Amino acid sequence: MKKQRPPMYGLLAEFSTVEELVAAVRRAHAEGYRNMDTYSPFPLEGIDDELGLRRTSVPLIVLIGGVLGCLTGYFMQYYLAAIYYPINVGGRPLNSWPSFIPITFELTVLFGGLFAVFGMLALNGLPMPYHPVFNVPRFVRATRDRFFLAIEATDPKFDREGTRRFLEQLAPYEVAEIAH
Amino acid sequence: MQTDPHETTSETGPAGSTWDGAPPVIAPGQTYDSVTEQISEIVQTPHTPWGWVAVFGVSFLIVMMFLAAVSYLLAVGVGIWGINIPVAWGFAIVNFVWWIGIGHAGTLISAILFLLHQEWRTSINRFAEAMTIFAVACAGMFPLLHLGRPWFFYWLFPYPNTMGVQPQFRSPLVWDVFAVSTYFTISLVFWYIGMIPDLATLRDRASGRVGRVVYGVMAMGWRGSGKHWRRYQDAYLLLAALATPLVVSVHTVVSFDFAVAILPGWHTTIFPPYFVAGAIFSGFAMVMTLAIPLRAAYGLQGLVTMRHLENMGKILLATGLVVTYGYIMETFMSWYSGDPFEIYMTLNRALGAHAPEFWGLVFCNVLTPQILWWKWARTNVPTLFVVALIVNVGMWVERYVIIITSLHRDFLPSSWGMYAGTVWDWATFVGTLGFFLALFLLFIRLLPMIPMFELRELLHKLAEKDRSQHEETAAADVRASSRV
Numbered sequence: 160m161k162k163q164r165p166p167m168y169g170l171l172a173e174f175s176t177v178e179e180l181v182a183a184v185r186r187a188h189a190e191g192y193r194n195m196d197t198y199s200p201f202p203l204e205g206i207d208d209e210l211g212l213r214r215t216s217v218p219l220i221v222l223i224g225g226v227l228g229c230l231t232g233y234f235m236q237y238y239l240a241a242i243y244y245p246i247n248v249g250g251r252p253l254n255s256w257p258s259f260i261p262i263t264f265e266l267t268v269l270f271g272g273l274f275a276v277f278g279m280l281a282l283n284g285l286p287m288p289y290h291p292v293f294n295v296p297r298f299v300r301a302t303r304d305r306f307f308l309a310i311e312a313t314d315p316k317f318d319r320e321g322t323r324r325f326l327e328q329l330a331p332y333e334v335a336e337i338a339h
Numbered sequence: 340m341q342t343d344p345h346e347t348t349s350e351t352g353p354a355g356s357t358w359d360g361a362p363p364v365i366a367p368g369q370t371y372d373s374v375t376e377q378i379s380e381i382v383q384t385p386h387t388p389w390g391w392v393a394v395f396g397v398s399f400l401i402v403m404m405f406l407a408a409v410s411y412l413l414a415v416g417v418g419i420w421g422i423n424i425p426v427a428w429g430f431a432i433v434n435f436v437w438w439i440g441i442g443h444a445g446t447l448i449s450a451i452l453f454l455l456h457q458e459w460r461t462s463i464n465r466f467a468e469a470m471t472i473f474a475v476a477c478a479g480m481f482p483l484l485h486l487g488r489p490w491f492f493y494w495l496f497p498y499p500n501t502m503g504v505q506p507q508f509r510s511p512l513v514w515d516v517f518a519v520s521t522y523f524t525i526s527l528v529f530w531y532i533g534m535i536p537d538l539a540t541l542r543d544r545a546s547g548r549v550g551r552v553v554y555g556v557m558a559m560g561w562r563g564s565g566k567h568w569r570r571y572q573d574a575y576l577l578l579a580a581l582a583t584p585l586v587v588s589v590h591t592v593v594s595f596d597f598a599v600a601i602l603p604g605w606h607t608t609i610f611p612p613y614f615v616a617g618a619i620f621s622g623f624a625m626v627m628t629l630a631i632p633l634r635a636a637y638g639l640q641g642l643v644t645m646r647h648l649e650n651m652g653k654i655l656l657a658t659g660l661v662v663t664y665g666y667i668m669e670t671f672m673s674w675y676s677g678d679p680f681e682i683y684m685t686l687n688r689a690l691g692a693h694a695p696e697f698w699g700l701v702f703c704n705v706l707t708p709q710i711l712w713w714k715w716a717r718t719n720v721p722t723l724f725v726v727a728l729i730v731n732v733g734m735w736v737e738r739y740v741i742i743i744t745s746l747h748r749d750f751l752p753s754s755w756g757m758y759a760g761t762v763w764d765w766a767t768f769v770g771t772l773g774f775f776l777a778l779f780l781l782f783i784r785l786l787p788m789i790p791m792f793e794l795r796e797l798l799h800k801l802a803e804k805d806r807s808q809h810e811e812t813a814a815a816d817v818r819a820s821s822r823v
């Protein structure tokens with residue numbers, strides 16, 4: 160059976176300083192809320208545990224990309240220079256590995272870098288043209304000078320009235336409902 | 340509930356000077372909102388400044404000249420250039436090395452200074468990265484045009500083909516293809532990723548539909564989510580960590596183009612570090628050449644402060660000294676080697692047909708930067724600008740001397756020759772200057788030239804630092820009074 164979709168995405172509280180938002184996140188976490196997210200005009204520090212952010216998988220993806228690039232770089236050169244199109248230059252070895260290092264290195268960096276970029280975008284679900292938070296008119300300031308906390312309706316403790324009352328205790332500038 | 344945010348400033352920057360007495364990285368009184376407004380207004384104003392139109396018009400005409408020069412080249416061939424045998428590498432390779440070296444400062448500022456937590460990099464990294472991309476784009480055109488049949492450029496890459504041949508991977512020229520294309524790609528994604536949060540700001544600030552849609556598509560739906568920021572920071576840090584060795588490798592590979600050859604004046608082990616230092620030297624000179632007029636034209640003195648210019652002056656001096664060391668070592672080694680060809684090459688550089696260029700480069704790259712030992716010179720904007728211009732010229736001349744003097748007098752006197760660029764050489768070179776300028780002007784008109792989100796973060800950090808200092812002094816006062 161398909162789970163019923165909650166009537167709205169969640170509630171959004173707006174704060175004017177980083178400190179207020181950080182305090183609010185800690186309070187909400189202590190209150191038992193888990194499905195929440197912050198929206199801020201620059202990265203925040205010190206609330207990773209509260210938001211349930213453990214280590215990200217980006218470094219692992221980059222490592223995989225780098226190793227893949229390294230192997231691709233070396234074996235491409237080995238195959239092309241020693242097997243597919245061997246040229247005997249004065250009897251020197253066909254697998255002349257020192258000459259293959261620069262391109263191996265470049266491809267390691269290339270693959271690692273592209274994996275970092277596309278891995279980060281994929282994990283973040285970007286590009287995503289539509290998201291419910293954009294429905295809140297004041298949300299345009301999340302990319303400028305305001306700090307937002309969204310408690311999502313999927314949270315087991317979420318209750319339209321109770322959660323709103325809780326958020327209003329935190330002295331936000333405004334609490335808004337996020338329509339789907 | 341609080342008062343309207345427009346009336347209160349949410350957070351202000353630190354006081355006039357920092358704890359160590361250095362000038363501030365951001366002028367006092369800036370807020371999140373003022374930083375955002377000041378930078379995005381440059382892009383989102385409906386009025387294009389007349390100065391911009393005028394400079395863009397000039398650079399557009401130069402681009403047209405460039406297209407004419409390239410069209411003639413494609414129609415007739417590389418014979419229109421001054422290259423000959425023995426000097427088969429003329430302006431094209433000089434320009435290639437010069438442009439690619441300029442690019443290096445952008446990556447250095449954005450990646451290495453980021454890893455070293457140099458806060459002052461923030462105001463200048465975006466346009467330095469843009470400079471990198473445009474400079475590499477200019478650089479890349481020269482080897483391709485020099486190919487003779489540029490339309491077969493893809494033969495440089497290994498791909499399955501009916502001819503059954505493959506590139507020679509033991510050749511530094513093939514390494515160069517990989518190094519430069521990797522460098523361009525990584526610089527481009529680094530620049531773009533760094534811009535996504537600011538593109539979202541422009542999207543949210545745009546008043547018209549076109550702005551909203553275009554910046555919206557480019558921002559890819561960025562919404563500043565805490566979870567996104569976490570992965571974003573990881574990816575950015577790793578990209579910086581990858582770009583750092585990359586930037587060193589690129590100019591190293593460029594220097595291999597020379598050092599792996601056996602020509603006197605090229606075949607030396609000092610080339611890789613000396614080329615990398617020279618690249619950073621010329622790149623910082625170009626960043627200053629761009630930053631000084633920009634901050635004046637757009638009133639950005641509060642964001643690109645004296646501190647930035649002074650620090651760049653110091654880097655210019657330091658890398659200039661490394662380059663000078665390179666020149667001295669080249670000369671010393673040619674004497675120490677006892678090799679008659681090496682000794683002749685050095686004497687020919689200093690006293691031969693290209694002696695004016697050689698002494699010009701000594702003046703530009705060795706003597707001129709020495710003025711930066713004095714603080715008044717590092718804090719005097721016109722002086723810095725003039726020094727930067729002279730270094731730009733000097734580094735071009737340096738590559739000219741390296742390439743031409745070694746080629747025109749090689750081992751056999753019967754194969755000696757002379758070289759001079761033709762009008763088409765100059766048209767192509769000046770053409771890329773116009774192309775670079777045109778791209779740069781489009782960038783400052785259409786994209787945020789200073790990273791706004793990093794400035795907000797910096798403001799927040801500086802305010803926090805300020806606050807903790809106040810608390811410390813307050814606590815010290817309490818301790819002092821309790822003792823009494």
